[in-house]
Amino acid sequence: MSLNDHWMQRDLDVLWHPCTQMKDHERLPLVAIRKASGVWLEDFDGKRYLDAVSSWWVNVFGHANPRINARIREQLESLEHVMLAGFTHQPVIELSERLVQITPPGLAKVFYADNGSSGIEVALKMSFHYWLNNGQTGKKRFVTLTNSYHGETVAAMSVGDVSLFTDTYKALLLDTLKVPSPDCYLRPEGVSWEEHSRVMFAHMERTLAEHHHEVAAVIVEPLIQGAGGMRMYHPIYLKLLREACDRYGVHLIHDEIAVGFGRTGTLFACEQAGITPDFLVLSKALTGGYLPMAAVLTTDEVYGAFYDDYATLRAFLHSHTYTGNPLACAAALATLDIFRDDDVIERNKALAARMASATEHLKDHPHVAEVRQTGMALAVEMVQDKASKAAYPWQERRGLAVYQHALKRGALLRPLGSVVYFLPPYVITPEEIDFLAEVASEGIDIATRETVSVAVDNRYPDHRDPG
Ligand SMILES: *Cc1c(COP(=O)(O)O)cnc(C)c1O
Numbered sequence: 001m002s003l004n005d006h007w008m009q010r011d012l013d014v015l016w017h018p019c020t021q022m023k024d025h026e027r028l029p030l031v032a033i034r035k036a037s038g039v040w041l042e043d044f045d046g047k048r049y050l051d052a053v054s055s056w057w058v059n060v061f062g063h064a065n066p067r068i069n070a071r072i073r074e075q076l077e078s079l080e081h082v083m084l085a086g087f088t089h090q091p092v093i094e095l096s097e098r099l100v101q102i103t104p105p106g107l108a109k110v111f112y113a114d115n116g117s118s119g120i121e122v123a124l125k126m127s128f129h130y131w132l133n134n135g136q137t138g139k140k141r142f143v144t145l146t147n148s149y150h151g152e153t154v155a156a157m158s159v160g161d162v163s164l165f166t167d168t169y170k171a172l173l174l175d176t177l178k179v180p181s182p183d184c185y186l187r188p189e190g191v192s193w194e195e196h197s198r199v200m201f202a203h204m205e206r207t208l209a210e211h212h213h214e215v216a217a218v219i220v221e222p223l224i225q226g227a228g229g230m231r232m233y234h235p236i237y238l239k240l241l242r243e244a245c246d247r248y249g250v251h252l253i254h255d256e257i258a259v260g261f262g263r264t265g266t267l268f269a270c271e272q273a274g275i276t277p278d279f280l281v282l283s284k285a286l287t288g289g290y291l292p293m294a295a296v297l298t299t300d301e302v303y304g305a306f307y308d309d310y311a312t313l314r315a316f317l318h319s320h321t322y323t324g325n326p327l328a329c330a331a332a333l334a335t336l337d338i339f340r341d342d343d344v345i346e347r348n349k350a351l352a353a354r355m356a357s358a359t360e361h362l363k364d365h366p367h368v369a370e371v372r373q374t375g376m377a378l379a380v381e382m383v384q385d386k387a388s389k390a391a392y393p394w395q396e397r398r399g400l401a402v403y404q405h406a407l408k409r410g411a412l413l414r415p416l417g418s419v420v421y422f423l424p425p426y427v428i429t430p431e432e433i434d435f436l437a438e439v440a441s442e443g444i445d446i447a448t449r450e451t452v453s454v455a456v457d458n459r460y461p462d463h464r465d466p467g
Helices: 003-014 022-026 066-078 090-102 116-133 154-158 163-168 193-214 236-248 269-273 300-304 326-341 344-364 398-409 430-449
Strands: 033-037 040-043 048-051 107-113 141-145 177-179 215-220 251-255 279-282 294-299 368-374 377-382 419-422
Touching: 003 022, 048 430, 066 326, 090 107, 090 294, 090 326, 107 116, 107 300, 116 154, 116 215, 116 251, 116 279, 116 294, 116 300, 141 193, 177 193, 193 215, 193 236, 215 236, 236 251, 236 269, 294 300, 326 344, 344 368, 344 377, 344 430, 377 398, 377 430, 398 419, 398 430, 419 430
Parallel strands: 141 177, 141 215, 215 251, 251 279
Antiparallel strands: 033 040, 040 048, 107 294, 279 294, 368 377, 377 419
């Protein structure tokens, strides 16, 4: 028995993995990772895998990054954790100062949670509670885009639109208002991203005009709908949305959990629209992919609505035990130092261009409908029929074939359904990008070659799943 098999067996005896039909592991090997360095993961048998998806979009400066490691080690020697109610500490103060500095003007206060979904819960509750504190008891609904994803706790699922969840857990969910996404994959031929995004905004305008009196906030994933298949849109949509939210007296929540910290080509996606949301939710790359943490930034205006004498009972009611953990703050501070000192955003431009040129040929593939890119995220949409963009039935699990091929070749390339994407750490080299493109091309050839026959019921799009 290989060492990998040994660990897989011990794992399967006791573990239940996220986003996994565990029965799949009767035939799909589980990859046990022993160590990692830079963009490379290494299993127990010494095989290496290029981490093309940054371990679910968190890792930006590589595994075992010496600068982040050192900062965490140093922090560990003085303070590992202290509760954040009534107490505070240096790393959380410094991190909050830095976040206020680097985010768009107007965001002045930082509230922490310990994962992305919890950060979303914070933003939703804060928005609702703000209106309540201002005497507007009727503003309790949220507007969301179709195909959006905001996490998997119950309220976060409610504002998402992954039908697998919204069908399964429907009975538990909040009642939200859904507006058609500006997703530019769906634009008519010959129409630009900007024009399509602008045209699609009419749906949002109409919904806000009709419902603003009962709406607390609009929540969006700016520029890239990640788990919904790396679908992308133009910043003009965010600009129009900011204007409309101001006109109608509705908050704007930017979920930059996946796109924050340089993924879209700017440090934050909202910069491309030149706007400040009322709530900016950050997580994932915030700690360089080291430790779970989320930050919710908001304005003095929002903060002020909660600030009062104790007996008025206007305080915000939310607390996670590990709020502001010093080790996570240290990892985040080291990550921000690297952004500041290494001119990362500028250097990523060359890497993004290499991602584009290395995948250029895939545009002509008979089963590729689109190769799209925003900054350091690039996606290839595999389809059954190129002309009509007819999707593969999800049951065929075409993405899974790409995933399996990539593992064989030494890459962790985990597609979202039929969407193969690169979301690599920023320390990837141009040669490694070429390698990924080669592996992806081979995988796409294999995955689209044969016919797979299954009973078709296309209710469920995919979610974080290689399909
Ligand atoms: C990952 C993600 C979340 C949820 O974060 P978790 O830490 O997994 O709870 C929310 N929103 C977006 C856009 C995400 O990509």
